Amino acid sequence: MKALCTVQVEEAKGTLVPGLGRIVAMPVTSIRAARQGDEVELAELRALLWSDETVEQHGREVQKLIRSGMSGTLPAVVLVAIAASEGLAGFLEVGLRSHADGCDVEQPVGYVEGWFVREEFRGRGIGKQLMKAAEDWSRARGCREIASDALVDNLESREAHSALGFEVVDLCVHFRKGL
Numbered sequence: 190m191k192a193l194c195t196v197q198v199e200e201a202k203g204t205l206v207p208g209l210g211r212i213v214a215m216p217v218t219s220i221r222a223a224r225q226g227d228e229v230e231l232a233e234l235r236a237l238l239w240s241d242e243t244v245e246q247h248g249r250e251v252q253k254l255i256r257s258g259m260s261g262t263l264p265a266v267v268l269v270a271i272a273a274s275e276g277l278a279g280f281l282e283v284g285l286r287s288h289a290d291g292c293d294v295e296q297p298v299g300y301v302e303g304w305f306v307r308e309e310f311r312g313r314g315i316g317k318q319l320m321k322a323a324e325d326w327s328r329a330r331g332c333r334e335i336a337s338d339a340l341v342d343n344l345e346s347r348e349a350h351s352a353l354g355f356e357v358v359d360l361c362v363h364f365r366k367g368l
């Protein structure tokens with residue numbers, strides 16, 4: 190079904206996005222950096238991925254991220270996939286981290302903080318195009334590696350990561366204890 194969804198990568202209006210080159214194709218779906226005006230839709234998508242926060246909380250966070258281009262003290266970007274006339278089909282948030290498990294400690298890495306494609310758009314190559322744009326963004330900032338994570342039982346995400354060339358570094362269980 191991928192042929193139904195050719196993808197164009199473009200720069201956001203007024204936002205310089207080094208590393209996101211143009212791929213010439215029919216603009217059925219395009220990938221660009223999120224810009225002001227995307228916050229409401231992005232907050233809804235984020236809440237579908239991370240349901241532990243409200244849409245309003247996501248709205249505030251994503252607004253800050255879009256305005257500053259930073260997550261904490263490091264550069265970050267929200268990449269969005271636009272489905273022609275149907276709004277946002279998905280998003281990927283990527284930022285620099287000083288280190289990530291399994292990666293060279295001497296180099297910063299691009300880290301995939303969130304990756305989501307609306308259910309009705311899955312399996313058409315949109316997630317892959319978002320990931321490619323994240324790799325380009327990271328490469329343009331000197332990264333030689335990109336890292337990510339998924340819950341152990343999220344087999345869909347694990348399969349998609351593997352299909353796109355990610356290797357499993359480790360599987361981890363987190364603990365807590367009230368004091």
Ligand SMILES: CC(C)(COP(=O)(O)OP(=O)(O)OC[C@H]1O[C@@H](n2cnc3c(N)ncnc32)[C@H](O)[C@@H]1OP(=O)(O)O)[C@@H](O)C(=O)NCCC(=O)NCCS
Pocket residue numbers: 238303304305306307310311312313314315316317318338339340343344345346348349350352353
């Ligand atoms: C993970 C996700 C973003 C992938 O988006 P997508 O648009 O469906 O992905 P694509 O169609 O571009 O597929 C990318 C690759 O992954 C593979 N893939 C995707 N979903 C898969 C699945 N469920 N099982 C096996 N392989 C899968 C595809 O075959 C493709 O590989 P190929 O290029 O070799 O054919 C999407 O499934 C999603 O939003 N899942 C719910 C949220 C989530 O779990 N996000 C990740 C959090 S860590």
